[in-house]
Amino acid sequence: MDKRILAAVLLIPLFSVSIPFIVEDFIDNPQKVILTVGVYFNNTVVPYSKVYIYHLTEKGPELISSGTSDERGIFSSIIGIPRIYKGKLNINGSVRDIFASVNLLVIVSKKDEGLLSSLAFSVDPSFMLFPLGSHSVKVNLRKVENEQKLGVLIPNNKIEFLSYTPPNEESWQYTTVVEFSTWDNIWVKFDFGFGTKIDVQVKERVYDTTQGKYVTDWSDAGTTTVTVDSPLSSDFYTDQKTIIEQFYFKYLHTAVLVDEIYWVEHVYAVDTNQDPIADKRFINSWSGFSSGSNPYITEQNSQRQINLYKAYGFVFSVGVSFSRSGISVGLGVSYQSSPAGNITIKTGTWNSGYRAYTYGYEYGFRKSSTVWQKG
Secondary structure (H helix, E strand, C coil): CCCCHHHHHHHCCCEEEEEECCCCCCCCCCCCEEEEEEEEECECCCCCCEEEEEEECCCCEEEEEEEEEECEEEEEEEEEEEEEEEEEEECCCCEEEEEEEEEEEEEEEEHHHHHEEEEEEEECCHCCCCCCEEEEEEEECCCCCCCCCCCCCCCHHHHHHHHCCCCEEEEEEEEEEEEEEECCCEEEEEEECCCEEEEEEEEEEEECCCEEEECCCCEEEEEEEEEECEEEECEECCEEEEEEEEEEEEEECCCCECCCCCCEEEEEEEEECCCCCCCEEEEEEEECCCCCCCEEEEECEEEEECCCCCCCCECCCEEEECCCCCCCCEEEEECCCCCCCEEEECCHHHCCEEEEEEHHHHHCCCEEEEEEECC
16 A cells, blocks of 8 residues: 555544545545534534535536434545646746636434534645545534424325425526726736636525425525636726626536435536636726725836635625526625636826725625725
8 A cells, every 4th residue: 555545544533434445446536535524503513413425516416425423523434536637827926736626515414303404615636635635514504494293204295205306407697706997097807717716605495395395495505616627818908997707607406305304405506627618798887986995006007916815705696597497596606716816907107196006805806996096
């Protein structure tokens, strides 16, 4: 056995570990991940919960591991994920290999206590030890409404179970990824290179077959990451304009059955191998009013690049509609993925004593405005 693999295996924490893993698997699944799930309800550990781990693929969720959390509410499993090379990027002055992020979904259920929740997230082989890395998540369970004892399926309930049709539908939506405003003699452009990444919110709702109805409304369930395969950049824009750039992303509405009782539905953005397949750009007039904290300042006749980074919340939103089911769900877009794109500010001349101020710190500069100000 390779000493690096042996050392990594010996360092696996002493949790309840499901290990569907042999050394030869590294040939087919070159990146292995020790995925650790902590289960809580109201900040209290929930032991002996059922845990399901799915890979959110372009075709839908695929179960890759399952098990039960231990007495400390911990479940750990070694899973294999794809390691798809996208190219090299300069990140903070360091050139490194970038791989596609892999989107995962954890669903946790404590059936006898009426607790259920899920969390979508991505793991990035670009920043993991190879061939064996690690990642941990915390799942906060919530109560789902029930009018009768969980797990009891009477004949009428089985009719309701059969009447439910699990969704499996796709929708393509233009999704805003960057917005910037500029002024006279200030030029701004955006760049999304190979391997840059964009986060989109995931939402879930739960259908209870023992009641024949939805017992939750749509709620937040984490994010998926879309990795850029086809780099896109714009020309420089100037003259009192706001530019809004949208990428064409694929979305899925799917469901998985949990504990033979619940259909847990999700709407999520899919990472395909050709993102974005198309883009759309809007150019609007702008009044020039701008304010905020921690602006970037660019001197006259200068140029600087501003990296997009983690914002304090979702910066944009997208409405995703599905024709067959007739549902429409609003999802937040872009708040933390790294590596992200950038904007470039280029200035000409203006009145003496003025400099270009770029605002948008609270948005991670994914949404920004640049104006001349004295100071």
